[in-house]
Amino acid sequence: MATDSEVRRLADREQLTSTTIRYMVGNLEWSGPVFQAMTLFVSSVFDPYGGSGNTIVLFLAFAHLAFVPFYLRGYGPLARGGWWTIGYPVQALLINALLMAMSEPGTFGESILCVPGCNYSAPMWLFLAYYPWPWGRLVRWRRAAEAAALAGYFSYFLLLAYVNNGGLARAHVVSAAVSAMWLSVGFILGMAISKMCMAAAEKQIEVQQQNFAEFFDFLHSHVKSGIASIRADVADPPRVHEKLDELEVAVSNYRIELLLTREQVPLAALLSERIRTFSGVLRIASTPRVGPASVGRPIGVLVGRALGDLLSNSAKYGATAVDIACDLTRSRILIEVADDGPGLPEGVLDDESRSLNHLRGAARSLGGELTARPGADGTGTVMQLDVPLQSKRTSS
Structure with a gap:
């Protein structure tokens, strides 16, 4: 018994x-x-x-x-x-x-x-x-x-x-x-x-339970430790601002990870979180309005990665402001990041050691493409990601 x-x-x-x-x-x-x-x-x-x-x-x-x-x-x-x-x-x-x-x-x-x-x-x-x-x-x-x-x-x-x-x-x-x-x-x-x-x-x-443990670890290793660091540096305002920026980036990145666990990723939330990460580094002159649209997880992962890489490269090559646009139709999504920097080095998309080359390969694996061109007035760079919403994976 x-x-x-x-x-x-x-x-x-x-x-x-x-x-x-x-x-x-x-x-x-x-x-x-x-x-x-x-x-x-x-x-x-x-x-x-x-x-x-x-x-x-x-x-x-x-x-x-x-x-x-x-x-x-x-x-x-x-x-x-x-x-x-x-x-x-x-x-x-x-x-x-x-x-x-x-x-x-x-x-x-x-x-x-x-x-x-x-x-x-x-x-x-x-x-x-x-x-x-x-x-x-x-x-x-x-x-x-x-x-x-x-x-x-x-x-x-x-x-x-x-x-x-x-x-x-x-x-x-x-x-x-x-x-x-x-x-x-x-x-x-x-x-x-x-x-x-x-x-x-x-x-x-x-x-x-595993997700709970991971979230608990995140709260302990990032949020709690970040708050402790801020308290320790409370007499040093610049240092406090730096710690707050780091904490905001950590929270935003974690929110993006949670968004990308869904089968259908809410596009507005994904773009907002990714853009917020760079708001202290670049002046965001314009942001897209996509409403309640959502995309499948593979497209969401690519869009989140692409926006992060493109904004990071704009900051890396000396841009101070960017315009971000998103055009979503029934069949395709098109992301554009236009900056006011001096432009990308020639052949950067073909350089296999560069993150942009890897990003282009990821786009092509989903049937899409990543391109670069000068701005309308001949200055800056316009990076464009164009990906079909429904596509079979291809070899990159």
């Missing part, structure tokens, strides 16, 4: 994964009535029902499909949770009883392959296997309870066969056993999904 610590650990794991599992159930539960409708449709064709039984079973199949839109919107019993979950097993038991009642007397369970509509409750067993266990410390008996419920369903099939046939023969027992085995297959698949959910949730928690 599990110890109290093991029980707590299992309960904690269930709690950690319950949100993920409920979300999955809410998105997958629609497949339950679809599967059940298919089971009823097959049963209406092949199973021997008396009178208008086959027509009624066919009607039930279409009725299940009518509920699919509600399940898709998250109105299924498992997605709702709580007492609604009882509706799933009650529905399965009632439908199986109804199929028995409509079967020709002496025919329920005569086939060793399956009793009529035996797979109807398979989705219930699949979802039950990985649905969050709701009763806290009783989690230690969960699998035992589920195994007992499966055995109880086997007994239920036997009871239905007994009622329909007025007794039990060996064929009825075999049919009920095979039917229970089919339900066990759904249950085993649910257990496999449960393991995957557990692993995915724990991996997500691990990543969150």
Whole structure:
């Protein structure tokens, strides 16, 4: 028997994964009535029902499909949770009883392959296997309870066969056993999904803890140490300003790293953070307005890197002011940085030891290009990055 610590650990794991599992159930539960409708449709064709039984079973199949839109919107019993979950097993038991009642007397369970509509409750067993266990410390008996419920369903099939046939023969027992085995297959698949959910949730928690540790280290190594340095130099205003600039750059760079972890990078925030880093070094004469536009992570990484390299080179080669422009269309993004410096050395883009050459290679790998030209009045330099938003990577 599990110890109290093991029980707590299992309960904690269930709690950690319950949100993920409920979300999955809410998105997958629609497949339950679809599967059940298919089971009823097959049963209406092949199973021997008396009178208008086959027509009624066919009607039930279409009725299940009518509920699919509600399940898709998250109105299924498992997605709702709580007492609604009882509706799933009650529905399965009632439908199986109804199929028995409509079967020709002496025919329920005569086939060793399956009793009529035996797979109807398979989705219930699949979802039950990985649905969050709701009763806290009783989690230690969960699998035992589920195994007992499966055995109880086997007994239920036997009871239905007994009622329909007025007794039990060996064929009825075999049919009920095979039917229970089919339900066990759904249950085993649910257990496999449960393991995957557990692993995915724990991996997500691990990543969150790692991100927390990295952020904690950043606060300690940059922010806290920066504040301590400022306090130490409080009597030296120039030194304080220098430390504040360093701290601002560190915070801005970290914010950029966080922005670039997203699948879709908000362009305005990325440009703003990168430009802010150079606001104390260069006079930013004009900045782009891009609104709520976002770009994919590879493009965001390139744009963030490009703007940093281009502004850094402007400052390196003697510029004092820059104009930054961004033109974003459905298919391309174009970044321009125009400075008032003396111009770039000739052939700098072809020099493999230069960062601009590496930047051009990164742009070309995404199907884009980096170019340089003199300013409109013949002074300064205009650097232009032109990259398609959707492109296949090419060799640089």
